[in-house]
Amino acid sequence: MRAGTVLTMATVRDWPVAAILLLLLGVFQAEAQEGILRASSKETSPKIREYCIIFNAQWMPLPSTLTNATNYQLQDLTSTELCNSSDVPAEGIKDKLVVVMRGNCTFIEKARVAVGNHAKALLIASTSGLIPPKGNTSEYEQLQIPVALISYDDILSMKKVLGNQISATLYSPPMPSMDYSILIVFFIAVGTVALGSYWSGIEEPESESLSPESRSKTRRGSKNEDTANILTPVTVLFFVIIVIVMIVLLYFFYKWLVYVVIAIFSVASTISLYNCLSALVRRIPYCKCSFMCSSRRIEVRLVVLALFCITLVAVWVVFRNNDRWIWILHDCLGVAFCLNFLKTLKMPHYKSCVILLVLLLIYDVFFVFITPLFTPNHESIMVEVATGSGSGSSEKTTGTNLMELAVAPAPRNEKLPVVIRVPRLVPSVATLCGIPFSVLGFGDIIVPGLLVAYCRRFDVETNGYNIYFILCTIAYAVGMMLTFVVLIVMKMAQPALLYLVPCTLITCTITAITRKELRIFWTGSVYEVLQGFNPTSTQTDKFPRAQQLLYDDDPS
Known part of the structure; x- marks a missing residue:
């Protein structure tokens, strides 16, 4: 074999x-849970930077344009987690956009502390991946301020570029419902x-x-x-x-x-x-060089093909999280998997x-x-x-x-x-x-x-x-x-x-x-249904292929 x-x-x-x-x-x-934090400096030479934020639209939707968005003064409290009121500084956080660290309490608990101290918005800095905030419906329906996640690296970059006097705006441009990627x-x-x-x-x-x-x-x-x-x-x-x-x-x-x-x-x-590829390669009438291995003759081109397939998958494994281009290779591998499955598994x-x-x-x-x-x-x-x-x-x-x-x-x-x-x-x-x-x-x-x-x-x-x-x-x-x-x-x-x-x-x-x-x-199978198939019956014309298959399987 x-x-x-x-x-x-x-x-x-x-x-x-x-x-x-x-x-x-x-x-x-992918659901549209992404938004933009537009930050600007209040120093002598104004600068503007934009950063990605992740939010839960069910909690508090963000404005779709800058025109409808509100500008807040940003207050950095990343030294705390804001799990209780004792984490609030003496000067307070009234009317501020507060940035705190992700920690050992829920997003809702952080938001409650922020609301209780009259903050206008809450950003939670994360050192791991960004996911939309989650919680019980009965609890987040009581929130009255926007809550979003932002990368802690972006907070550090923001402070380095814009300084400490920062004002920020939160908004989420709408994504079109229809997209050519669907086609x-x-x-x-x-x-x-x-x-x-x-x-x-x-x-x-x-x-x-x-x-x-x-x-x-x-x-x-x-x-x-x-x-x-x-x-x-x-x-x-x-x-x-x-x-x-x-x-x-x-x-x-x-x-x-x-x-x-x-x-x-x-x-x-x-x-x-x-x-999938070997089925095509075997139809090529050229380059059929082969060698013997354990009493089997193996074609050189199939060995090269096997190495090629292993290399492609290895590339995918290494770069699987690079969304810019790896999706092309991933889809090719996925299509090959589906084709092979449909070819070999039978109902x-x-x-x-x-x-x-x-x-x-x-x-x-x-x-x-x-x-x-x-x-x-x-x-x-x-x-x-x-x-x-x-x-x-x-x-x-x-x-x-x-x-x-x-x-x-x-x-x-x-x-x-x-x-x-x-x-x-x-x-x-x-x-x-x-x-x-x-x-x-x-x-x-x-x-x-x-x-x-x-x-x-x-x-x-x-x-x-x-x-x-x-x-x-x-x-x-x-x-x-x-x-x-x-x-x-x-x-x-x-x-x-x-x-x-x-x-x-x-x-x-x-x-x-x-x-x-x-x-x-x-x-299903004609082998089971047409037992005793009579070639002279009226089914002969209707199932000519079935007749031939039964003849092929008839030992006599």
């Missing part, structure tokens, strides 16, 4: 590990599903070149191997349980498990990229597809819409994990409040590498706060894609006209467009499967009923 085949089988037989990479099933855009994500998703599903129905060139007898033996010999690649109803349930367990674990132990996911993605994407029948899609639809809706009802900060577990701000990231909960811990300087918060990311085309906030992205979870490509791939293989085995494949691909595209429309209108995270699952399942069901093929489509 060749190296490429070994890699493919190893990936699929470890499908429970691959399930970890599918836990992010919600499509959403890029759409074409990546639909293209990946269509290509991976079509590839799933293509026989290997080597098997096509064999005689009918040899091809029949090869097909029968590979059935046992393909059993490990099939998601039966039982394995579907096990698959969904793994996904649920992993997202809950990531919510509580994010800062540790995120590196496990990164490691798994690195290995899986290396293998997937190799399998045996429509019944398994329905069970998988419906269960993951329930999972998706539950973790996006229901979990905010009982999480401490009333945030969705799905979105918390997706944005890297779960309860185990850099915070901990005590009672019903979200506690902020004083931590040493640390690198920016790691993100799960299980999404397609495309930078949004936005104004100056992106330059200050980093690049916002439109993202789509791998699960929103692979889970409906498994149904599309099944339709492709069903077409190949029965009619050969790609009727189900084309219609299901169109239904996926419609469901994705509907997802984006709702996302833009509601301006909040959306579980994409809520729209993708009904569109694809309804389309496939109506097509099967219209063609009077629902029974064979539901039970």
Whole structure:
């Protein structure tokens, strides 16, 4: 068995590990929680600098323009945490924009002290990553002042450049709801599903070149191997349980498990990229030099290809937090992973597809819409994990409040590498706060894609006209467009499967009923359905491909 085949089988037989990479099933855009602190000096030569701030728009929205914004005198209290009134200096903080350190009390407790001493706004300097302030709804509704996070390094830079007499303005320029990055994500998703599903129905060139007898033996010999690649109803349930367990674990132990996911993605994407590219390289009739190794003949060009794939993934690992350009390589690896998954993992029948899609639809809706009802900060577990701000990231909960811990300087918060990311085309906030992205979870490509791939293989085995494949691909595209429309209108995270699952399942069901093929489509493989197939029956004309397959598998 060749190296490429070994890699493919190893990936699929470890499908429970691959399930970890599918836990992010919600499509959403990075929420507009970024703002700008415009600071100016009151000294003889006025200077102006702008800095990124992160705020929670549900607490106290910031003005959208400088015209509507209020100018405050900034008072630096970064020597304190403002956890109680004793931290307030003797001269007071009345009518000031106060800057304090992030510490061992909640943002709300700091804000209460600031409000009680008549401050006009509160900035919390952080030495770690910046995340939107969180807390109980019943508590933050009582706040009457803006509260935001700012990097402590920016405070030091501000004082160095502007001196001690600083006035500042807080505002947040609006981000457009519609962005061309959505179209890029759409074409990546639909293209990946269509290509991976079509590839799933293509026989290997080597098997096509064999005689009918040899091809029949090869097909029968590979059935046992393909059993490990099939998601039966039982394995579907096990698959969904793994996904649920992993997202809950990531919510509580994010800062540790995120590196496990990164490691798994690195290995899986290396293998997937190799399998995708090797399928193209093997079709090139040149440079077929090879050598013997342990009684196996290995092509030199495949060894070079393997080293190339390892190098690309190594580059991604090193520069994974560089948002300026690494997203291109990340998306290429993600597309390769999805393509390889759709090519190798097979759904045996429509019944398994329905069970998988419906269960993951329930999972998706539950973790996006229901979990905010009982999480401490009333945030969705799905979105918390997706944005890297779960309860185990850099915070901990005590009672019903979200506690902020004083931590040493640390690198920016790691993100799960299980999404397609495309930078949004936005104004100056992106330059200050980093690049916002439109993202789509791998699960929103692979889970409906498994149904599309099944339709492709069903077409190949029965009619050969790609009727189900084309219609299901169109239904996926419609469901994705509907997802984006709702996302833009509601301006909040959306579980994409809520729209993708009904569109694809309804389309496939109506097509099967219209063609009077629902029974064979539901039970799947012609090897199971057409036992005792009679070549003289009326089914001969309707399922010519099925007839040929049964002949190939008939030992007589």
